[in-house]
Amino acid sequence: MRKHIVQSLWAALILLVISASVFFVAVWNGWIGYMPDMEELSNPIDKFASQVYSADGKLMGTWNQDNANRVAIDYNNLSPHLVHALVATEDERFYEHSGIDFIALGRAIVKRGVMQQASAGGGSTITQQLAKQVYSEKAHSTFERLMQKPIEWIIAIKLERHFTKEEIIAMYFNYFDFLHNAVGIERAANIYFNKPPRRLSITQAATLVGLCKNPSMFNPLRYPKRCLQRRNVVLTQMCRSAYITKEELNELMARPLELDYKKTKPIEGAAEYFQAFLRRYMMAPKPVRNDYSEWQERQFVLDSIAWEQDPLYGWCNKNLKRNGEPYNVNTDGLRIYTTIDTRMQQYAEQAVRKHVGGYLQAQFNIANQYKKNAPFSNNISRATIKAILNRACKLSMRYQRLKEQGATPEEIRRSFQTPHEMTLFTYHGEIDTVMTPIDSVRYYKSFLRSAFVSMEPYTGAVKAYVGGIDYQHFKYDMVMGGRRQVGSTIKPFLYALAMQNGMTPCSTAPNVQRSYGGWTPRNGSRARYGQQVPLAWGLKFSNNWISAYLITLLGTSPFVGILHDFGLNNPDIEKYASPVLCLGPCEASVCEMASGYTTFVNHGIRCAPLFVTKIEDSHGNVIAKFQPLMNEVISEDNSYKMIGMLQGVVDGGTGSRLRYAFNIRNEVGGKTGTTNNNSDGWFMGFTPQLVNGCWVGGDDRDIHFDNMSLGQGATMALPIWAYYMQLVYADKRLGYSPSAKFKIPAGFDPCSVSDSTAVNGIQEIYQ
Incomplete structure (x- = not known):
C-alpha cells in the first residue's frame, strides 16, 4: 500500500513537472497567451508608436496603445x-x-x-x-x-x-x-x-x-x-x-517633500484637441448605418460624406499593409506630417486663454452671482435644468463605469449625490476638493467654451486648432466635432448667392419689416428705415430685413445648394428650408465655416481643410501624400465683390471693434454672428494670407449671457481673433505680413453689372 502511494506521488510529481514544462514551452513560443516577438522586445516602449510632426518640424506627440506622451x-x-x-x-x-x-x-x-x-x-x-x-x-x-x-x-x-x-x-x-x-x-x-x-x-x-x-x-x-x-x-x-x-x-x-510642482502640457504646442481629432479621423471605419443609433442619423450622413470625399478620413481602413491588414496608428510606427505650426498653435491657445479665461469668464461669473438657476438662463424651468444635468451625468465616465460594474439606477443616483474627493479645473490651476459628482457636473457647465481655427485660404493648411479651453478637462472638440447655430455668419453666403444672380454691392433693397408666411424677422436697428439701401450697407450692419428680402427673392432651395457648395454638409440644413434660414439657425462646425470663408479670398474657389501633407511608414517610405481639395462656388469677380463688402463690415460695421479697440490696421474682411438669446458668439475673419474662425458659448444653449453687450459675437469671439493676429504679425519668422493686400485687379469696379437682365428681373418682383 505504501509503495503504491509513493509511486502515485512520484507519478503526480513527474506529471506536474511535464505539464509545467509543456505549459512554459507553449507560453515561451506564444502558443498560449500573448508573447511579443524578438523584434518587438528590442524596443518594448515606443518602437511601434506613430510620431506626429508639425509643419515647423517639431515632434508634437506619439500615438501608442497606452495613450502616453x-x-x-x-x-x-x-x-x-x-x-x-x-x-x-x-x-x-x-x-x-x-x-x-x-x-x-x-x-x-x-x-x-x-x-x-x-x-x-x-x-x-x-x-x-x-x-x-x-x-x-x-x-x-x-x-x-x-x-x-x-x-x-x-x-x-x-x-x-x-x-x-x-x-x-x-x-x-x-x-x-x-x-x-x-x-x-x-x-x-x-x-x-x-x-x-x-x-x-x-x-x-x-x-x-x-x-x-x-x-x-x-x-x-x-x-x-x-x-x-x-x-x-x-x-x-x-x-x-x-x-x-x-x-x-x-x-x-526630517526634510519636507520639497515639491516644486509645475503643471505643464506634455509638449508645448502639441495641439491636443487636434491630435485627438486626427487620431479618430484616420482610424474611422467605413460608416455602416446599423453602427449608429437612431439619434445619430446626422452623424452617419456626415461621416459617409467624409468617407467618400476626404482621403484622410478613415485612411487606416482604406489602405492596407503588405500583409493585407489595415494600418493602425497605435502600432505601425507611422510618421504623420501635419500642417499645424506649433508657434501659431501656441498663439491661438494664448489668445483663447487670455480672452475667455482672463476676461469673459470673470464677467460671466459676475453675471451668475444672483441667478437662481446659475449657470443656466433664468428663462428655463428647474425641470429642464434637471433633465440637462441628468443627461450630462449619463454621458460621464463615472456613469459608464458604474453601469459596466452592474450598479442599479438607484445605486448610480446615490453615487452621484454622495460627496467624493476630486480634482477640479480652474484657470489658476487644479484644486483638490470634496464634492458630489452631480455638483461637479454643474460646476463644469459654468465654464464658457470656445473654439478657434486658423487656415491658409489657398492651400487649406490648418495652422492652428483649438477645440476648447483645456483638453484635460473639456475634451469635447468644437472645431470639428461640435456644431452650433451660426447666426449672422451665414449671411455672406446668401450675399454671394445674390452676386451669382447678377446683383452687386450697389444693388438696392427695401429696408422695411415684412412678414413672410407668418414669419416676421426683427432687426436690432431702425436706421434708414423705409429707404432703398445698398446691399453693401445691409451686410455691413448685418440687417435682418435685407437678408429676409434676399432669400425670398432668390429662393430657399438655391440657398441650401450653395451652402453645401461652401462646405456646410449638415443634412439638418434642409429642415430649415424656409426664409428663416437666412439668419443662421442651422448648425455648423468652426472648421466648416472657416473653410467656407476661404472661397472669398481664393478667387471664388472653396478650399477644404488640409490636416496632413504626407505619411511615412516606420522605415521612412512615403506611403501617402495629400493635396488640398477644392471646388468652385462663385465666380472670381464675385469673390472680389464679397471681399469688398466684408471689408466694410470691419471698416465701420459690426466688426469695427478690430479697428478701434485692437488697432488692427491691415486689410481684413470678416463677419460677426450672434444667435438667439446670445447662446453663440461668432467671428469669421480673413486677411490676404489667413482665414480664422472663432466661436464662444456655453456647454448648452441655455447657458449664456443675458445681455447683448457681453453676449454678442463682437464681444465674445472677435477679441480672440484680434489677439491671435497680433501675436502672428509680431512673429516675423512666420512670414505673415500686415502689409499683404488682397489680390483684386487694379481698377476693378464692384458695382459693375455682369447680367443686368437678371438684376432687373429680380427687382421687378418687389416693385
Whole structure:
C-alpha cells in the first residue's frame, strides 16, 4: 500500500513537472497567451508608436496603445539616487537574478499566500514589473491575473537576455506614469521638482520611487503626508541596502517633500484637441448605418460624406499593409506630417486663454452671482435644468463605469449625490476638493467654451486648432466635432448667392419689416428705415430685413445648394428650408465655416481643410501624400465683390471693434454672428494670407449671457481673433505680413453689372 502511494506521488510529481514544462514551452513560443516577438522586445516602449510632426518640424506627440506622451531618456541621464532607491525598494537582488527572483517569490508565496501576511512584500522583480506594465492588460479577475503571471515571467527572462540591467532600469522609469501628465521620469522630474532627472536629490528621488508602489495612493499633491511617509520608507530601504548611512537617514527623513510642482502640457504646442481629432479621423471605419443609433442619423450622413470625399478620413481602413491588414496608428510606427505650426498653435491657445479665461469668464461669473438657476438662463424651468444635468451625468465616465460594474439606477443616483474627493479645473490651476459628482457636473457647465481655427485660404493648411479651453478637462472638440447655430455668419453666403444672380454691392433693397408666411424677422436697428439701401450697407450692419428680402427673392432651395457648395454638409440644413434660414439657425462646425470663408479670398474657389501633407511608414517610405481639395462656388469677380463688402463690415460695421479697440490696421474682411438669446458668439475673419474662425458659448444653449453687450459675437469671439493676429504679425519668422493686400485687379469696379437682365428681373418682383 505504501509503495503504491509513493509511486502515485512520484507519478503526480513527474506529471506536474511535464505539464509545467509543456505549459512554459507553449507560453515561451506564444502558443498560449500573448508573447511579443524578438523584434518587438528590442524596443518594448515606443518602437511601434506613430510620431506626429508639425509643419515647423517639431515632434508634437506619439500615438501608442497606452495613450502616453512620454519623452524617453537613457540610463546616463538618471540620477544615481533614482537607481539606488528603485533597487533598494523594489528589487534588492536586481543585479543577481535573470528576471525572476526565486528567493523573493518563495517568500511571497509562503508569507502572503500561506501565512496571509499583507506586509510580507511582493515577489515581482523590476524586470517583471516592466513586463507587466508594457505587455499586460488590466486583469478583471484573480484567475486572469494568475494566467498573466507566467507570461510576465517569461517576458522578463527574455528582456534580461536582450537588455543590460541599466537599460531595463531606464525603460522602467521611462514607462511609468507618475500622474498629472508626468508619464516617464523626464516629465515627472520636471513637473514635480522643476529639474531634469539627473539633478534629483536623494529625497526627491525617493519621493518619485515611492510613487511606483501606487501613484494614486501616494499622490504628493492630494496626500502629501501619506507621500512623505512613503518617501521615508524608501529612504529606510536605501539605508538597509547601504546606499546611505544611518546618520544621513535621520537627517533626510526630517526634510519636507520639497515639491516644486509645475503643471505643464506634455509638449508645448502639441495641439491636443487636434491630435485627438486626427487620431479618430484616420482610424474611422467605413460608416455602416446599423453602427449608429437612431439619434445619430446626422452623424452617419456626415461621416459617409467624409468617407467618400476626404482621403484622410478613415485612411487606416482604406489602405492596407503588405500583409493585407489595415494600418493602425497605435502600432505601425507611422510618421504623420501635419500642417499645424506649433508657434501659431501656441498663439491661438494664448489668445483663447487670455480672452475667455482672463476676461469673459470673470464677467460671466459676475453675471451668475444672483441667478437662481446659475449657470443656466433664468428663462428655463428647474425641470429642464434637471433633465440637462441628468443627461450630462449619463454621458460621464463615472456613469459608464458604474453601469459596466452592474450598479442599479438607484445605486448610480446615490453615487452621484454622495460627496467624493476630486480634482477640479480652474484657470489658476487644479484644486483638490470634496464634492458630489452631480455638483461637479454643474460646476463644469459654468465654464464658457470656445473654439478657434486658423487656415491658409489657398492651400487649406490648418495652422492652428483649438477645440476648447483645456483638453484635460473639456475634451469635447468644437472645431470639428461640435456644431452650433451660426447666426449672422451665414449671411455672406446668401450675399454671394445674390452676386451669382447678377446683383452687386450697389444693388438696392427695401429696408422695411415684412412678414413672410407668418414669419416676421426683427432687426436690432431702425436706421434708414423705409429707404432703398445698398446691399453693401445691409451686410455691413448685418440687417435682418435685407437678408429676409434676399432669400425670398432668390429662393430657399438655391440657398441650401450653395451652402453645401461652401462646405456646410449638415443634412439638418434642409429642415430649415424656409426664409428663416437666412439668419443662421442651422448648425455648423468652426472648421466648416472657416473653410467656407476661404472661397472669398481664393478667387471664388472653396478650399477644404488640409490636416496632413504626407505619411511615412516606420522605415521612412512615403506611403501617402495629400493635396488640398477644392471646388468652385462663385465666380472670381464675385469673390472680389464679397471681399469688398466684408471689408466694410470691419471698416465701420459690426466688426469695427478690430479697428478701434485692437488697432488692427491691415486689410481684413470678416463677419460677426450672434444667435438667439446670445447662446453663440461668432467671428469669421480673413486677411490676404489667413482665414480664422472663432466661436464662444456655453456647454448648452441655455447657458449664456443675458445681455447683448457681453453676449454678442463682437464681444465674445472677435477679441480672440484680434489677439491671435497680433501675436502672428509680431512673429516675423512666420512670414505673415500686415502689409499683404488682397489680390483684386487694379481698377476693378464692384458695382459693375455682369447680367443686368437678371438684376432687373429680380427687382421687378418687389416693385
